[in-house]
Amino acid sequence: xxVDFKHIQAAHCENGVTTNLLKSRGVNQITEPLxxxxxxxxFYIYIPILKVNNGPAIAFRTMPGLIFKRTCKALEIAVxxxxxxxKQKARQFLDLKLSEGRAVGCQVGVFYLSYxxxxxxxxxxxxxxxxxxxxxxxxxxxxxxxxxVTNLNSYELERVRFAKGSLAPRGQIYFPKExxxxxDAQICKGIKSGISRNVRDMLRIPGPIAGVSGxxxxxxxxxxWRTDLGIEKAKLYLAQLVRMQEEIGTGGGGFRFIYAAxxxxxxxxxxxxxxLEISQQFTRSGDLWRNSAxxxxxxxKGRLSSQxxxxxxxxxxxxxxxxxxxxxxxxxxxKW
Amino acid sequence: xxxxxxxxxxxxxxxxxxxxxxxxxxxxKYTTNLSTGWDIKASALNLAxxxxxxxxxxxxxxxxxxxxxxxxxxxxxxxxxxxxxSAYTGFYKWTIKRHLQPEIxxxxxxxxxxxxxxxxxxxxxxxxxxxxxES
Numbered sequence: 001x002x003v004d005f006k007h008i009q010a011a012h013c014e015n016g017v018t019t020n021l022l023k024s025r026g027v028n029q030i031t032e033p034l035x036x037x038x039x040x041x042x043f044y045i046y047i048p049i050l051k052v053n054n055g056p057a058i059a060f061r062t063m064p065g066l067i068f069k070r071t072c073k074a075l076e077i078a079v080x081x082x083x084x085x086x087k088q089k090a091r092q093f094l095d096l097k098l099s100e101g102r103a104v105g106c107q108v109g110v111f112y113l114s115y116x117x118x119x120x121x122x123x124x125x126x127x128x129x130x131x132x133x134x135x136x137x138x139x140x141x142x143x144x145x146x147x148x149v150t151n152l153n154s155y156e157l158e159r160v161r162f163a164k165g166s167l168a169p170r171g172q173i174y175f176p177k178e179x180x181x182x183x184d185a186q187i188c189k190g191i192k193s194g195i196s197r198n199v200r201d202m203l204r205i206p207g208p209i210a211g212v213s214g215x216x217x218x219x220x221x222x223x224x225w226r227t228d229l230g231i232e233k234a235k236l237y238l239a240q241l242v243r244m245q246e247e248i249g250t251g252g253g254g255f256r257f258i259y260a261a262x263x264x265x266x267x268x269x270x271x272x273x274x275x276l277e278i279s280q281q282f283t284r285s286g287d288l289w290r291n292s293a294x295x296x297x298x299x300x301k302g303r304l305s306s307q308x309x310x311x312x313x314x315x316x317x318x319x320x321x322x323x324x325x326x327x328x329x330x331x332x333x334x335k336w
Numbered sequence: 337x338x339x340x341x342x343x344x345x346x347x348x349x350x351x352x353x354x355x356x357x358x359x360x361x362x363x364x365k366y367t368t369n370l371s372t373g374w375d376i377k378a379s380a381l382n383l384a385x386x387x388x389x390x391x392x393x394x395x396x397x398x399x400x401x402x403x404x405x406x407x408x409x410x411x412x413x414x415x416x417x418x419x420x421x422s423a424y425t426g427f428y429k430w431t432i433k434r435h436l437q438p439e440i441x442x443x444x445x446x447x448x449x450x451x452x453x454x455x456x457x458x459x460x461x462x463x464x465x466x467x468x469x470e471s
Contacts (some may be wrong), residue, residue, distance in 0.1 A: 164423035257358035261366035
């Protein structure tokens with residue numbers, strides 16, 4: 001069985017799954033930047049006590065699962081989402097949905113994901129793929145970050161659906177409940193609510209670690225890393241920061257370029273020229289993030305090592321924090 | 337980032353896929369293009385793997401010197417930490433910490449060893465054999 005489904009590559013897995021699933025259910029307007037913006041995907045957080053792969057826990061995007069949930073809710077599309085304690089039931093449910101002709105989203109872990117390069121296979125459990133068919137024992141897989149469709153046999157799929165550890169997927173499966181047509185007015189409404197929620201997340205979360213204040217917090221931490229951690233550990237921490245920011249899935253510049261693209265697309269629905277100006281600010285911010293990555297690489301490649309170089313790295317982030325604060329403040333002041 | 341500036345450096349993604357990057361074209365409009373990788377982040381990933389290799393060889397040393405049980409070596413080899421290993425085996429974290437001691441490891445039941453061996457995708461003999469072979 002094979003569902004009528006078109007694979008479109010995306011920068012980010014959850015954006016891609018959201019876009020492709022909604023498109024397959026009749027929402028023709030949806031694009032990756034729109035899904036990301038309506039789902040208020042842009043974020044920043046540095047959780048100091050938590051360690052990920054022995055390095056700092058830093059995220060440039062919102063919690064896994066929220067982009068799909070928020071985008072569907074904003075566009076008034078009902079969603080089915082299920083997790084399973086039994087592997088057998090998880091497989092039966094998946095097969096049932098495929099036989100009904102539905103493509104479905106699955107949360108998976110990447111450590112056992114056989115078609116990924118080994119260098120990328122860490123115990124990261126919040127990857128998203130689409131299953132769109134089954135031929136004999138092979139499930140047909142559309143992984144949005146891959147150029148082409150691929151497949152996994154039933155054992156391989158079960159293994160990644162039931163990966164263990166933090167954010168364990170527990171066989172999670174999700175899809176839009178019905179076919180639906182979405183009007184441009186609904187898209188406009190979604191854009192507005194997506195932007196205002198993103199303003200809230202970046203400017204108004206109390207405490208120092210999230211949003212624009214989180215970027216400042218990280219900047220000040222980085223300046224102390226050289227003395228607090230020692231140069232070798234500081235290098236690893238900076239490398240981890242750069243990976244979270246630039247690795248496959250981010251579209252470059254810690255998702256800032258995707259957000260800038262979203263504001264340009266938003267302008268086509270809501271022709272307020274402020275959106276174009278603010279889009280340029282996010283492009284500038286993404287560029288600064290990338291410049292900071294070049295500075296960080298100077299340190300972790302061993303070319304730079306003085307306290308001055310760490311200060312310079314921190315100053316990049318302070319400049320970014322100011323820029324993003326100004327950009328989100330401008331967004332909050334738009335009169336629709 | 338301008339479309340013409342999207343880096344096309346060699347990376348671990350080569351032969352698997354290219355990745356989508358967002359950038360502006362000559363008129364300032366956003367568009368996407370594929371990238372083979374960026375040297376800056378390829379070296380960040382390399383460093384992460386160097387660190388993993390270090391951890392594995394330190395674990396091997398500890399096991400060979402009788403300071404830790406082979407579980408430590410295979411845990412590092414599979415990029416796990418104690419909580420991930422706990423999630424896969426079902427043992428409590430404190431139980432695993434005990435099992436990391438060689439004396440206690442040597443007294444483990446066949447059933448418990450089997451759980452570890454399955455998680456590490458090896459057989460029990462290999463788990464008990466402390467030559468710490470990576471293959």
